[in-house]
Structure formats: C-alpha cells, structure tokens
Amino acid sequence: MTGPAYRFGIEEEFFLADAATRGTPRSGVRGFHAAAKALLPAAERELLQSQIEIATPPATTLEEARAGLASLRRGLAEIGRVHGILVLAAGTHPGAAWDAQRPTDGSRYHDILDEVRMVGRRTLVSGMHVHVEVARPDDRVDLMNRLLPFLPVLLALSVSSPFWQGRETGLAGYRLSVFGEMPRTGLPDLFASAAEFERYVAVMVQAGAIQDASFLWWHLRPSIRYPTLELRIADSCTRVEDGVAIAGLYRCLVRAAERRPDLHAGLDGVARAVIRENLWRAQRDGVRAALIDPEAGRAVPYGEALEAVLAQISEDAAELGCGPALDAARRIAREGTSADRQRAAYAAARGEDGADAAGIAAVVDALARETEGR
Numbered sequence: 001m002t003g004p005a006y007r008f009g010i011e012e013e014f015f016l017a018d019a020a021t022r023g024t025p026r027s028g029v030r031g032f033h034a035a036a037k038a039l040l041p042a043a044e045r046e047l048l049q050s051q052i053e054i055a056t057p058p059a060t061t062l063e064e065a066r067a068g069l070a071s072l073r074r075g076l077a078e079i080g081r082v083h084g085i086l087v088l089a090a091g092t093h094p095g096a097a098w099d100a101q102r103p104t105d106g107s108r109y110h111d112i113l114d115e116v117r118m119v120g121r122r123t124l125v126s127g128m129h130v131h132v133e134v135a136r137p138d139d140r141v142d143l144m145n146r147l148l149p150f151l152p153v154l155l156a157l158s159v160s161s162p163f164w165q166g167r168e169t170g171l172a173g174y175r176l177s178v179f180g181e182m183p184r185t186g187l188p189d190l191f192a193s194a195a196e197f198e199r200y201v202a203v204m205v206q207a208g209a210i211q212d213a214s215f216l217w218w219h220l221r222p223s224i225r226y227p228t229l230e231l232r233i234a235d236s237c238t239r240v241e242d243g244v245a246i247a248g249l250y251r252c253l254v255r256a257a258e259r260r261p262d263l264h265a266g267l268d269g270v271a272r273a274v275i276r277e278n279l280w281r282a283q284r285d286g287v288r289a290a291l292i293d294p295e296a297g298r299a300v301p302y303g304e305a306l307e308a309v310l311a312q313i314s315e316d317a318a319e320l321g322c323g324p325a326l327d328a329a330r331r332i333a334r335e336g337t338s339a340d341r342q343r344a345a346y347a348a349a350r351g352e353d354g355a356d357a358a359g360i361a362a363v364v365d366a367l368a369r370e371t372e373g374r
Contacts, residue, residue: 004133004134004135004255004258005060005133006060006132006135006254006255007058007059007060007132007133008058008059008065008130008131008132008133008228008251009055009056009059009065009130009131009228010055010056010059010065010069010128010129010130010131010244010247011054011055011056011128011131012053012054012055012089012126012128012236012243013052013053013126013127013128013236014051014052014053014087014088014089014126014236014371015050015087015088015090015093015096015124015126016029016032016049016050016051016052016085016086016087017050017085017087017088017093017096017364017368018086019080019081019084019085020084022086022095022360022361022364023095023097023100024050024093024096024097024100025050025084025085028083028085029050029083029085031083032052032079032080032083032085033045033049033052035079035082036075036076036079039075039079040054040072040075040076040079042054042055042056042057042072043076048102050093050096050102051126052076052087054069054073056068056069056072061321062244062247062321062322062324062325065244065247066240066241066244069240069243069244070240070373074372074373077368077371077372086364086365086367086368087368087371087372088238088364088367088371089126089160089236089237089238089243089367089370089371090126090160090161090236090238090338090342090367091125091126091127091158091159091160091173091236092124092125092126092161092163092164092174092178093124093126094163094166094342094360094363094367095165095360095361095363095364096124096165097166098121098122098124098165099121111211115183116182116183119181119182119183120182122181123178123179123182124178125161125175125178125179126175126235126236127179127232127234127235127236128234128235128237128243128246128247129231129232129234130230130231130234130246130247130250130251131226131228131230132228132229132231132250132251132254133227133228134227134228134229134254135258136258137222137227138194139194139258140194140222140228141191141193141196141222142193142194143229143254143257143258144188144191144220144221144222145190145191145264145267146257146263146265146267147220147229147253147254147257147264148187148219148220148264148267148271148272148275149267149271150253150309151187151219151220151279152275152278152279152281152282152289152291152305153282153302153305153306153309154231154233154246154249154250155173155176155234155235155282155283156172156282156285156286156291156302156337157234157242157246157249157329157332157337158173158235158237158242158243158337159172159173159235159282159283159286159337159338160175160235160237160238160337160339160342161173161174161175161235161339162339162342162343163346163360163363164178166356166357166360167356168343168346170284171283171284172282172284172285172286172288172337172340173235173282173283173284173286173339174283175235176279176283177283179217182217183217184215184216184217184218185217185218185219186218186219187218187272187275187276187279188216188218188219188220188221190268190269190272197222201213201216212224217232219231219232219233219279220232220233231250233279234246235338237338238338238341238370238371239338239370239373241328242328242338244325244328245324245325245328246329247325248322248324248325248326248328249309249310249313249326249329251320251322252316252320252325253309253313253316255313255316255319255320256313256315256316259316263312270294271294274292277292278291281299282302285302286302286336286337286339286340287302287303287333287337288302289302290302291305293305302333303333303334306329306330306333310326310329313326338367338370342363342366342367345359345362345363345366346359346360346362346363347359348362349361349363
C-alpha cells in the first residue's frame with residue numbers, strides 16, 4: 001500500500017449487569033473494575049460504575065483490530081464470571097434504571113455531573129468511537145463537514161438500543177435520544193474553516209463553558225489527543241464483527257474524502273437538515289429505514305443508500321484492504337442488526353403470558369453471549 005496508512009483505533013463502551021438479576025450490579029463492581037485494570041490495561045472506567053470502556057492500539061488492518069477487540073471482550077467476560085457480572089455491548093441497557101446508577105469517582109466525572117446534573121445521571125448509554133488518522137490534520141474540520149452525510153448509513157448498521165428502562169421503545173437506536181439530552185451533542189455546526197472552529201473552541205474555553213474541545217460530544221469531531229477524526233455516532237456494537245465493519249467503512253470514507261476534495265463540498269443548511277432527518281430515520285428503523293436522497297428528491301430503501309456509499313469507496317476499500325468490511329455491511333443490511341435480534345429474543349421469551357421481565361432477561365443473556373463471541 002502506498003500513501004498514508006490511515007491507522008485507526010476503536011473504543012467500545014460496555015454495560016455491566018448482575019448475572020443473577022440481569023439488572024444493575026449491587027456487588028462485585030469494585031472487584032471487577034480492580035481486576036480489569038490489573039489484567040487489562042486497555043480497560044478504563046466510565047461516567048457510571050456500571051460501565052467500562054476498552055480501546056485498541058492503532059491498527060492498520062481489520063483483522064488486527066478484530067483480534068484485539070475479541071481478546072479484550074473475552075478478558076472482560078472471564079473477569080465478570082469471577083465477580084458475578086455479565087458484560088453487555090449495546091447502546092442502552094435493556095432493563096437497568098437510570099436512577100439506580102452510581103457515578104464513578106474522579107474529578108472529570110464529578111465536574112461533568114456538576115455541570116449537567118440529572119441529565120448526566122440519565123446518560124445510561126454506551127457507544128463505539130472510531131479514530132482514523134488523517135494525512136493532513138489541519139484538514140479535519142473540512143473533512144468533518146463533508147463526512148456528515150454518511151452518518152445515517154453508519155448509524156443504521158450499529159443500532160443496538162431498542163429497549164430503555166425495561167420497555168420497548170419502538171426505536172432501533174434509542175441511545176441517541178438519551179444522549180441528546182446532554183449539551184454539545186448531535187451534529188456539529190458547519191464551520192467554514194479550521195480557524196473558525198478554533199475560534200469557537202477558544203470562546204467556549206475562555207467563557208468557562210468547557211475545559212477543552214474534548215467536552216464537545218458531537219457525532220463527529222477532531223480529536224485533541226491524536227491526529228485523528230473521531231466517529232462517535234455508533235451504538236456499542238454487540239458483535240465484534242459489526243463494529244469492525246463500521247470502523248472499516250468509516251476508514252474508507254475518510255480516505256475517500258481526502259482523495260476527493262469535491263465530495264460533499266459546500267454543504268449548506270438544507271443539506272444539514274436532510275442529514276438530521278436521515279439520522280432520525282436510521283435511529284427509528286435501522287437498516288429497515290428509507291433514507292432521503294437529496295439529489296434525487298426521494299426516499300430510497302436503506303440497501304440502495306448503502307450500495308451508493310459502497311460504490312463511492314470501492315477504490316479506497318481495495319487500497320486499504322477493507323473489502324471484508326463492505327461484505328459485512330451488506331450482511332448486516334440483509335440479516336438485521338443487534339436491535340432486530342434483541343427484539344426477537346424478547347418476543348420469544350415473553351411467550352403467551354407477555355411477561356416483560358422474562359423477555360428482558362432473555363435479551364440480557366443473549367447480549368452477554370454475543371458480546372463475548374459465543
């Protein structure tokens with residue numbers, strides 16, 4: 001391969017569930033986190049004690065990323081068995097109550113909760129973040145603008161949050177509705193230049209609104225720690241293969257946007273409004289959505305929208321060795337998402353008596369198996 005390597009890293013957030021009750025753990029959490037930190041240095045605490053995050057080192061191949069994530073997931077599951085805890089990869093915990101959560105100790109977490117108050121306590125959500133190293137870091141704001149139209153397609157592949165507080169939501173990806181209560185989330189504004197973005201950050205920091213740009217929790221943002229553009233739209237993917245597929249597609253999209261400076265150049269308010277509508281459609285229906293094609297002036301089935309994206313990045317997938325990611329995306333579109341499988345498990349377990357608790361327990365157990373790779 002010639003040119004930039006487009007190295008990438010994946011961060012995954014997980015829920016912890018009591019193996020007996022399937023709800024929020026009341027014991028074993030402290031021991032679980034201590035063991036995870038000792039045995040898996042890549043594991044980190046999250047805002048709430050019932051969550052944990054892992055991150056891969058920079059990778060140059062899909063297989064390298066998949067192997068790293070699979071190993072970390074197995075390690076967490078093994079630690080969980082010792083402490084009576086299940087590890088779940090999903091955008092929302094199917095049955096846990098937000099007001100039963102305990103915040104994690106730490107100055108950053110306390111500062112966030114002091115600012116956002118009940119909204120922060122309600123953010124019982126988990127996502128997947130993908131960092132892709134760009135060839136020219138100064139171009140990241142322009143790339144951020146031009147990659148926004150692809151976000152609904154990526155979101156639809158990831159949806160894994162059809163339940164909230166033990167109830168069916170009717171949405172495939174409810175996580176964004178919960179996280180959207182937080183400030184500085186959602187689609188970033190269309191910044192005309194990197195200088196304009198930096199001026200915005202400087203105003204916010206000087207006014208005491210944020211400590212730094214890491215407090216901008218948008219769907220897509222330039223990283224302040226790495227020379228990367230960070231994708232944050234995806235739900236935590238239950239199957240490791242799905243997460244790697246989305247990371248591979250996003251990596252190809254970054255390369256395509258760098259390769260083609262005309263791609264989605266000059267987005268305006270109309271384009272951003274259509275993107276917002278498509279995000280809602282993807283959130284609601286996942287890969288069953290019909291997404292609006294602004295050029296055609298009509299809504300098209302998700303499979304058609306996906307194929308249009310894959311055609312745009314075929315050259316990039318060949319160059320980066322990401323062909324398997326394209327195949328995996330087609331498989332998800334054809335077979336369904338984690339949200340579809342969760343609903344099926346729920347319906348089968350409820351049976352004729354309609355017992356919600358049994359359905360939620362079945363969903364939690366299915367998530368734990370898939371998260372570990374069983």
